[in-house]
Amino acid sequence: MSASTDPTPRFVYELPLAEPAPSSSASADPDAAAPWREALLIGNVLWFVRLRWAAIASLASFGLVGIAFPDLLHSLGLRPQVDWPFLAAALLLLANLGFLGHARLIVRNPLRRGAIWNLWTQIVADLLVLTMVVHFLGSLETPTAFLYLAHVVLACIFFSRRQSLIVAAIAGGLYATCVGMERLHIIQTPGIYLDPLLRRTLTDQPAFPWVTLLSALGIYFVVWFLASHLSELVRGQELELAEANRRLTVAQREKTRHMLRTTHELKAPFAAIAANAQLLLKGHCGILSEQATQVVARIAARCRRLAVEIQEMLQLANLQSAEEHPTPTRLDVTEMVRWAVARVGAVAQERRVIVEEALSPATIVAVEDHIKMLLTNIIANAVVYSTEGGIVRVRCEGTPADGPVVTVEDEGIGIPAEKLPRIFDDYYRTEEAVRHNKDSTGLGLAIVRHVATSHRIRVRVESAPGRGTAVTLRFPTG
Amino acid sequence: MSYLLIVDDDEDFATAVATVLRAKGHEVRMELEPSAAVRSMTERRPDLLLLDVMFPEDSTGGFELARTMRWRHENLKTVPILMLTAVNTRFPLGFSEKDIDDDWMPVTEFLEKPVDLDVLAERVETILAGRQGRRG
Numbered sequence: 001m002s003a004s005t006d007p008t009p010r011f012v013y014e015l016p017l018a019e020p021a022p023s024s025s026a027s028a029d030p031d032a033a034a035p036w037r038e039a040l041l042i043g044n045v046l047w048f049v050r051l052r053w054a055a056i057a058s059l060a061s062f063g064l065v066g067i068a069f070p071d072l073l074h075s076l077g078l079r080p081q082v083d084w085p086f087l088a089a090a091l092l093l094l095a096n097l098g099f100l101g102h103a104r105l106i107v108r109n110p111l112r113r114g115a116i117w118n119l120w121t122q123i124v125a126d127l128l129v130l131t132m133v134v135h136f137l138g139s140l141e142t143p144t145a146f147l148y149l150a151h152v153v154l155a156c157i158f159f160s161r162r163q164s165l166i167v168a169a170i171a172g173g174l175y176a177t178c179v180g181m182e183r184l185h186i187i188q189t190p191g192i193y194l195d196p197l198l199r200r201t202l203t204d205q206p207a208f209p210w211v212t213l214l215s216a217l218g219i220y221f222v223v224w225f226l227a228s229h230l231s232e233l234v235r236g237q238e239l240e241l242a243e244a245n246r247r248l249t250v251a252q253r254e255k256t257r258h259m260l261r262t263t264h265e266l267k268a269p270f271a272a273i274a275a276n277a278q279l280l281l282k283g284h285c286g287i288l289s290e291q292a293t294q295v296v297a298r299i300a301a302r303c304r305r306l307a308v309e310i311q312e313m314l315q316l317a318n319l320q321s322a323e324e325h326p327t328p329t330r331l332d333v334t335e336m337v338r339w340a341v342a343r344v345g346a347v348a349q350e351r352r353v354i355v356e357e358a359l360s361p362a363t364i365v366a367v368e369d370h371i372k373m374l375l376t377n378i379i380a381n382a383v384v385y386s387t388e389g390g391i392v393r394v395r396c397e398g399t400p401a402d403g404p405v406v407t408v409e410d411e412g413i414g415i416p417a418e419k420l421p422r423i424f425d426d427y428y429r430t431e432e433a434v435r436h437n438k439d440s441t442g443l444g445l446a447i448v449r450h451v452a453t454s455h456r457i458r459v460r461v462e463s464a465p466g467r468g469t470a471v472t473l474r475f476p477t478g
Numbered sequence: 479m480s481y482l483l484i485v486d487d488d489e490d491f492a493t494a495v496a497t498v499l500r501a502k503g504h505e506v507r508m509e510l511e512p513s514a515a516v517r518s519m520t521e522r523r524p525d526l527l528l529l530d531v532m533f534p535e536d537s538t539g540g541f542e543l544a545r546t547m548r549w550r551h552e553n554l555k556t557v558p559i560l561m562l563t564a565v566n567t568r569f570p571l572g573f574s575e576k577d578i579d580d581d582w583m584p585v586t587e588f589l590e591k592p593v594d595l596d597v598l599a600e601r602v603e604t605i606l607a608g609r610q611g612r613r614g
Contacts, residue, residue: 267591267592268491268532268591269488269490270592271488271591271593272488272490272491272494273490274593275494275495275592275595276490276494278494278594279494279497279498279595282498282596284497284498303592307592
């Protein structure tokens with residue numbers, strides 16, 4: 001087939017950048033999700049510790065305001081608070097250091113239910129210190145009772161509904177105890193307001209403490225009900241995602257292991273066939289007739305081609321392996337292109353295809369082996385699917401604004417428009433390609449797809465039957 | 479002439495390799511299992527071991543044998559090992575890191591199957607020559 005002057009327009013296909021989500025057949029083991037839950041809880045522990053530093057700073061600042069600006073507070077009708085804010089801040093500081101130490105310990109050596117115990121201790125410690133704050137600020141005449149709500153909501157985020165209800169009950173119990181002890185004059189406080197009449201007027205109303213207490217308890221319960229319900233929904237989705245992620249990881253690992261085993265099972269007998277064919281060809285078993293030599297030579301040639309196919313299967317498995325994360329480095333694109341052109345040099349010579357290069361300097365940050373695989377496959381395809389005496393033009397343009405662009409254009413057999421969207425599928429080969437080159441594995445462009453996806457390289461294929469193909473690679477900047 | 483031991487569960491492959499190496503004038507013995515290889519090497523120390531990686535009962539049996547030789551058998555510690563593997567070592571799929579760590583894995587050289595028998599024979603001669611050079 002030769003390059004035609006047929007004015008058939010070229011069709012364009014752009015490889016979508018997003019990788020299709022792989023499906024998982026791994027069975028779900030309910031206990032296997034436990035480490036994910038523990039990991040989520042450890043994240044919550046650390047977040048809660050960070051949040052407490054802000055609370056400690058607020059308490060200490062409150063104490064400092066009492067020392068630094070007593071007149072200002074007096075003018076506002078407030079009593080400067082000095083001792084207890086520092087005491088509360090110190091208690092929380094010590095507790096927080098303990099929580100942080102424990103959290104680091106469980107990050108390094110995960111203990112069963114370590115995170116949940118840490119969170120429980122944090123919440124209970126906070127509620128006790130908070131009760132102290134509520135008492136000193138004024139449990140009835142200030143809205144401090146609502147400070148407990150923060151912990152009720154947090155408990156809904158961290159814990160199960162039952163456990164968060166227990167937290168709401170503890171908060172309610174502590175608040176009721178505080179109010180009760182004040183009513184029984186077991187503990188006394190002047191409160192935050194300077195005017196003693198304000199507190200007395202309110203607290204002397206027989207129903208006032210009960211109305212305030214019951215209102216607070218009712219609000220705790222309503223907030224608990226709503227927050228725990230919403231949290232349960234969100235947590236369910238979070239766990240579902242974590243479980244799906246875990247299943248995918250397991251399935252990918254299993255697939256990789258299976259690939260290794262299959263490859264070995266294929267390669268081992270094949271190595272024996274190849275070795276024995278070489279024995280015959282090299283005369284270790286006596287002199288063969290010319291016809292027999294030709295047959296053995298064909299066996300040896302097929303062995304070499306099969307070796308390439310197995311190698312490509314391995315490359316693909318390696319690219320698909322989630323366990324492998326090679327480090328990207330800065331690469332000279334022209335050097336990569338020249339390397340790939342050299343790799344296909346022998347095939348080009350055999351098929352009398354001329355490869356012309358027009359390369360401008362450009363660099364990318366990528367995994368060297370992967371880029372070599374990508375370029376080799378694209379240039380090899382251009383050479384293999386060229387007609388005898390054809391020209392393959394490889395261009396590299398360095399555009400700092402948009403990133404380097406590499407174009408590989410041939411005058412070969414081309415690809416029908418309706419088949420373009422499938423050419424990157426594993427093992428897909430067009431009938432035209434098979435007729436032109438029986439040795440095609442159908443894996444080369446699948447490798448290209450994986451490398452392009454992982455490196456965010458945009459691949460555009462422009463082709464028409466009999467008019468050749470142009471593949472444009474747009475590398476990301478950087 | 480050197481005494482070479484091939485340990486490979488694929489008898490057809492081992493026989494082909496043995497034929498080429500015998501043609502080069504070496505004495506070659508084949509063993510199909512790592513356990514038999516240890517017995518064989520205890521009886522007579524080879525000048526070079528050609529070792530497969532994956533065995534039917536142990537997918538990393540070759541690595542295990544190499545480690546056993548290096549750390550448990552004083553007499554076999556310095557036997558050069560040419561590892562012939564169907565698994566490309568650049569794609570260490572499924573092996574633990576210790577199996578493919580160059581520092582930890584005490585083999586002299588790797589060759590990937592399917593192997594060109596001329597390349598194999600040349601590599602064997604190079605390793606043997608290096609060994610003799612060190613002795614001299």
